[in-house]
Amino acid sequence: MVATLTLQEAADQLGVHYMTVYRYVRLGRLPARKVGGTWEVDTSELEGLRRGHDRSVQPRRSADWPKRLQARLLAGDEAGAWGVVEGALASGSSPPEVYIDLLGPAMAAVGEKWHSGDVSIGQEHLATSVALRLIGRLGPRFVRKGRTKGAVIVATPSGERHIIPSLIVADLLRGAGFEVFDLGADVPVDALAEFVTAVDGLVAVCISSTHASSDRGMRRMIRSVRKAAPGAAIFVGGGSVVDADHAEAVGADGGAKTAEGAVDLVLGAVAAGVSRK
Numbered sequence: 001m002v003a004t005l006t007l008q009e010a011a012d013q014l015g016v017h018y019m020t021v022y023r024y025v026r027l028g029r030l031p032a033r034k035v036g037g038t039w040e041v042d043t044s045e046l047e048g049l050r051r052g053h054d055r056s057v058q059p060r061r062s063a064d065w066p067k068r069l070q071a072r073l074l075a076g077d078e079a080g081a082w083g084v085v086e087g088a089l090a091s092g093s094s095p096p097e098v099y100i101d102l103l104g105p106a107m108a109a110v111g112e113k114w115h116s117g118d119v120s121i122g123q124e125h126l127a128t129s130v131a132l133r134l135i136g137r138l139g140p141r142f143v144r145k146g147r148t149k150g151a152v153i154v155a156t157p158s159g160e161r162h163i164i165p166s167l168i169v170a171d172l173l174r175g176a177g178f179e180v181f182d183l184g185a186d187v188p189v190d191a192l193a194e195f196v197t198a199v200d201g202l203v204a205v206c207i208s209s210t211h212a213s214s215d216r217g218m219r220r221m222i223r224s225v226r227k228a229a230p231g232a233a234i235f236v237g238g239g240s241v242v243d244a245d246h247a248e249a250v251g252a253d254g255g256a257k258t259a260e261g262a263v264d265l266v267l268g269a270v271a272a273g274v275s276r277k
């Protein structure tokens with residue numbers, strides 16, 4: 001018989017908080033299954049995580065990293081920015097944590113500085129292009145071998161130029177075991193509708209919207225995807241998506257503010273048996 005542990009027991013054995021183990025499960029780093037509403041982990045999987053990620057289960061965080069990264073991004077210094085990322089990885093941060101705890105906050109701080117007039121539009125563009133290079137280097141770390149849990153399309157509405165949020169969502173979904181087709185920013189509605197019909201095993205379409213004016217585009221996109229792929233779940237999220245009511249109002253099946261929330265929504269759709277094409 002396979003020995004199993006609850007998430008709390010797994011957390012105790014690893015010497016980390018319950019929520020840390022829960023995050024490993026949600027991000028696909030620790031395989032687990034739900035039995036009668038409770039998560040179960042095989043002890044062998046825990047050993048695998050411990051052996052493979054000895055350092056990463058005992059994170060040593062530096063509160064300075066987002067600040068240091070922000071400075072390198074604004075300086076247009078890819079090598080320096082990558083040095084900060086490597087430092088975080090070497091100190092135990094996982095690639096999803098680099099996105100969520102480092103790159104996201106660094107870009108948000110760039111936005112605040114732009115808003116207050118301390119950073120020019122040119123510098124904001126410079127920071128973005130360095131950030132995109134970092135994502136290009138981190139992306140392959142999310143690729144998982146083996147059977148996929150299904151296909152997911154990630155896209156942003158027509159007119160939406162913010163691409164980093166959707167790239168992060170795409171990578172986290174890949175890390176959670178999905179085959180991801182990431183169409184990027186400013187996707188024409190008709191092109192998406194045509195694309196969804198050609199994807200086998202489609203379980204969900206995730207629409208990322210950052211700029212508040214993307215609301216109309218989101219609605220149109222959802223209507224047209226719904227028609228083209230009636231079996232797929234449609235989720236929205238990103239900076240301009242206020243809450244679950246907002247998601248429902250634009251016609252989506254659900255919404256969340258974070259990339260981890262996107263993974264949860266898609267895993268939920270699979271568990272609920274969303275019909276695949």
Ligand code: B12
Nearest residue numbers: 104111161162163164165208212236237238239258259262
């Ligand atoms: C870089 C940037 C730009 C770049 C984008 C370049 C590019 N190729 O991406 C440029 C310079 C082009 C730009 C333009 C504009 N920008 Co801008 N930009 C930013 C900035 C600084 C960073 C964006 C980013 O990458 N964030 C990092 C990620 C990680 O953010 P995130 O939202 O936390 O992402 C997570 C969630 O959203 C979630 N998520 C995302 N998608 C999905 C999907 C699903 C289904 C789910 C569940 C979850 C989910 O997961 C993500 C990962 O953790 C932000 C500041 C900020 N706070 O974000 C402003 C910001 C978004 N921009 C803003 C504005 C106003 C604009 C402009 C209107 C400026 C102008 N006057 O021209 C234009 C609009 C362009 C357009 N039509 O889209 C405002 C938005 C305000 C609003 N609510 O509408 C912000 C917040 C700046 C500010 N402080 O005011 N921008």
